[in-house]
Amino acid sequence: MHSPESRTYRLVVVSNRLPVDSHVGADGAVVWTRSPGGLVTALESVTRGAECAWVGWPGSPDLELEPFDEDGMRLVPxxxxxxxVERYYEGFSNASVWPLYHDVIAVPSYHREWWERYVxxxxxxxxxxxAVAAEGATVWVQDYQLQLVPRMLRELRPDLAIGFFLHIPFPPYGLFSQLPWRQRIVEGLxxxxxxxxxxxxxxxxxxxxxxxxxxxVVRAQHRGTQIEVADAPGRRRVVHARAFPISIDTASLEALARTPEVRARARxxxxxxxxxxxxxxxxxRLDYTKGILHRLKAYQELLEDGSIEVDDAALIQIAVPSRERVAAYAQLRDEVELMAGRINGDFQTLKHRAVSYHYHAYPRExxxxxxxxxxxxxxxxxxxGMNLVAKEYVACRTDEDGVLVLSEFTGAADELRRAVLVNPHDIAGLKEAMLRAMRMPRQERRSRMRAMRRRVAEHDVARWSSEFLEALEQAADMSRADGDGASQLPGDARYSREAGRPDAREDRPDGSSEGASPGMSSTELLSDASEDAEPDRRLDLDTPPRWSRLPESLLAALREFARKPRVLVALDFDGxxxxxxxxxxxxxxxxxxRAAVLRLAAMxxxxxxxxxxRSVADLEAVAADFPDSVLLVGSHGAEIRLDEETTFEPLDEGEQYELATLGQILGDVADRHEAIWLERKPVGFALHTRLATAENGRLARLVALQEVGEAIDPDDVLVRDGRTTxxxxxxxxTKGEALEHLRQATGADAxxxxxxxxxxxxxxxxxxxDDVGLKSGEGRTLANFRVKxxxxxxxxxxxxxxxxxxxxHEQ
Structure with missing residues (x-):
């Protein structure tokens, strides 16, 4: 074992691997070089020039090393x-946790001896x-191999500010629950x-x-979740759990891509x-989660059905070696290379290969x-979890050209929405996406790439690390100050997401039925009426010409309805x-x-x-000139105002949690999609797409449905899908339940x-x-009458x- 480190540091990064690789130089001495991994690149902006130590495994078994300095950073092996390595790393980390957290694409294995060594x-x-953290230092623990470290470190050093970041997905509870040591993992985090x-x-x-x-106690907030934990009797601490999408050093990659050497090499x-x-x-990286075989299959079928020709297209596949000692990875390599070879055997010409396959890593240049x-x-x-390669491609395309075909099952798909998104399990859909990308017009390519480049420029790795560390500093300060768990999550924001309209309200809760027509304007139709005009009570009861646009059957039904002793006239507002x-x-x-409502309400x-x-409060605002005798039903029946008294059953704790979870998910969706905004309601949220492009609105809907479905039991949430919401x-x-409630409350005969x-x-x-249903606009309906x-x-x-x-008057 190495001797204890005497120096201490204000920032300590802890990861499975040190950020360096070793090789033996010509003189026989060990030479250390920076690793090419994504984590190393991601944290470089944090560690460069800082009073920082990095704790990790040097990469070779049974290697005893003293702490040493490399590239301006203290490395603690x-x-x-x-x-x-066999039990902790290749066993529990990569044969248990990795497949479990990646949707069980491969079957996880669970062995007690692996778990014991992991601990x-x-x-x-x-x-x-x-040992190397200074008093009150910040310690940032990285990834799935070290999920128990935060709790262990807390027990050893309660003075520290401790952060943990998971670079891979965290699975739904239905999958996570199969892990025998699930509670220990959660408690560790x-x-x-x-x-x-x-x-x-x-x-x-x-x-x-x-x-x-x-x-x-778990409290969902707009930008994350607060979890109260008891570190000691009478001492509570708040843990903040939220998303921090990792990114890349965009400026560095752009500069590299602009160099004459790189441009010449591209040519x-x-x-x-x-x-x-x-x-x-x-x-x-050669891994079964990457969908390499799916990609090759789609490419092969495009060649087989004649959609593309080898002389017109080529596939370059870079497979970076990974976990070569693991049998499953060796088998995957065999399958990939066999398939690439088969495609070349079937389709290559004397002039061109169909697949250019390379099994090794390349330098950044x-x-x-x-x-x-x-x-x-x-x-x-x-x-x-993310897929930084997608962002690197976008950053390097300083020419604003190129097309990104991106799996919707990557974290990057949440941000790079102008990519061509695909479900890689759908081979036919993947083929269509590949053809679309290959044939995309230059103008569309440029538009998409510009939008994605703005995203990776604004949300680079420096922003990722600074946002995480700022949130960690605030959270640690809150816990040190009082530990009462009442503080708000750092970075919490209001629900309304549309730029320039922080208090934007909904005009229609669920969009309109298909093809709805707005009808004629009031100026076209009502030239003799004004908003402030006194209602004309001297109308001729013989049908004048303007009633002719209403069906005779509707007029007859209205005449019959009017004869009922006690009636309720219930009206939707928007549309x-x-x-x-x-x-x-x-x-x-x-x-x-308005004039007709005033007349009816006075009878x-x-x-x-x-x-x-809309909420009742919203209805009160847009219908402020309606009399108080008009009853109000908001949020599809969740709120009912009867004669100035609004009834609303308070949400229980579980409903409050789910409502807040919805808010944080949908607020994030609105953040990531242009011209999408979110409205909070008493029992839910409405995601508005009216002002967005058709494609952006469609993508926002898909993402919202997917992420809500992953986070909340479908039985616990009602989804209403309208045209623009x-x-x-x-x-x-529902509005049907609300009408029944109103019928009983008013004693209406019809x-x-x-x-x-x-x-x-x-x-x-x-x-x-005996009732009358009137549909406004187009679309299928159960109403017995329809108007434009x-x-x-x-x-x-x-x-x-x-x-x-x-x-x-006759009654």
């Missing part, structure tokens, strides 16, 4: 024996870090002040595991493979040249009384609609209600309901034979007021 080695790392993940869904999965396996690569061929590139040379980068991972507008806060009922034995997906609610109330949206179909379904839009709804309720006024 942790020695591992051959048996340690022992984690303790060794914790002790080494404790809870030793940290901040636990960071690549994706919001990963953080939510962890929070679910904590709730299921421990007695701690050489293209010339050697055929300057007129479309070059597809795959760069992966060569990779930058390959990125510049490649027309298309294929990232087809079956599950990946029914009010035309759709871009700014929901500016939505107002058409003047004639005896006649109640009017607004039934909306996607709403998630943790309480399944109900009329008018609405335009798919959510209004629940209301129509609740109507009986809000202008015609206004005519209908005005005509109802005419009929009702005469019949009421």
């Amino acid at each position: 942790v020695s591992l024996t051959d048996d340690d 022992a080695v984690n303790r060794r790392f914790a002790e080494a870090a404790a 809870l030793g940290a002040d901040v636990v960071g993940f690549q994706r919001v869904g990963d953080a939510a999965n962890f929070a679910t595991a904590v709730r299921r396996l421990t007695d701690t 050489e690569i293209r010339e050697s493979l055929g300057p007129d061929r479309t070059l597809l590139l795959g760069v992966d 060569e990779m930058a040249a390959m990125f510049l040379a490649a027309d298309v980068l294929l990232v087809t991972a079956l599950r990946d 029914t009384l009010a035309p759709e507008v871009d700014d929901p806060a500016k939505a107002r009922a058409l003047p004639e609609a 005896p034995r006649t109640r009017v209600a607004l039934v909306s997906g 996607l709403e998630f609610a943790i309480r399944g109330t 109900v009329m309901y008018a609405g335009d949206d798919v959510t209004d179909e629940d209301g129509f379904a609740a109507l009986g034979p 839009g809000p202008a015609e709804v206004s005519l209908a309720i005005a005509r109802l007021a005419d009929f009702r006024e005469g019949d009421v």
